[in-house]
Amino acid sequence: MKSNRRSRRVKVSATGTGLVSRSGVALLRELTEATGLVEGWTEQLLDTYKAMPTVHAPGRVLADLAVMIADGGDALSHLTTLRDQDKLFGVVASAATAWRVVDRVDAEHLARLRMVRAQARERAWAAGAGPDLTQGLTIDLDATILISHSEKQNAAATWKKTFGFHPLMAYLDRPDISGGEALAGMLRTGKAGSNTAADHQQVLALDRSRPRS
Secondary structure (H helix, E strand, O other): OOOOOOOOOOOOOOOOOOOOHHHHHHHHHHHHHHHHHHHHHHHHHHHHHHHOOOOOOOOHHHHHHHHHHOOOOOOHHHHHHHHHOOHHHHOOOOOOHHHHHHOOHHHHHOOOOOOHHHHHHHHHHHHHHHHOOOOOOOOOEEEEEOOOOOOOOEEEEEEOOOEEEEEEEEEOOOOOOOOOEEEEEEEEEEOOOOOOHHHHHHHHHHHHHHOOO
16 A cells, blocks of 8 residues: 655744744644554554555544644544645545545444554653653543534534534543643534433543553
């Protein structure tokens, strides 16, 4: 399988030439490769293909979606923010290609992808990105309403009389990281409650992405 062209290295300069936007996002994208996330996700999805994908590795596509979300994107079409910076990110999948990759992720493959993510986080933490394990670790469960402007799958009326989703997230409370570190999450319908104990237990069970000391 042909690998996508790697993003170019970013250099800090005071010359005022060769300026690009989203250089920080390019570093995050490199992290998805350095931790083995891209390669691992690709391996776990290859059995959904009849032939090897020759242009866009599925792991690269999913990792780009994660980077896009970290950059503030909230729709798959926002991949264009990476695609428009080809000097930084190389070849980025189209929205149609990204949809096809996401559609290959069923419940079984989702479990595999979560385990790969756990391994990638272990590598990142071992390299120095982890919290201070000598202190107690606190996990915050937070349910936040996301508005949907159309009848998307699982969108429903919310308790705030809006329409959309009510996902439940688990964050590692880390003062050294703005907003904490996201560990796991569950997409829920808009009518889901904030204090549903069964949902809290399910998200905590998904939190196998937390490296063990």
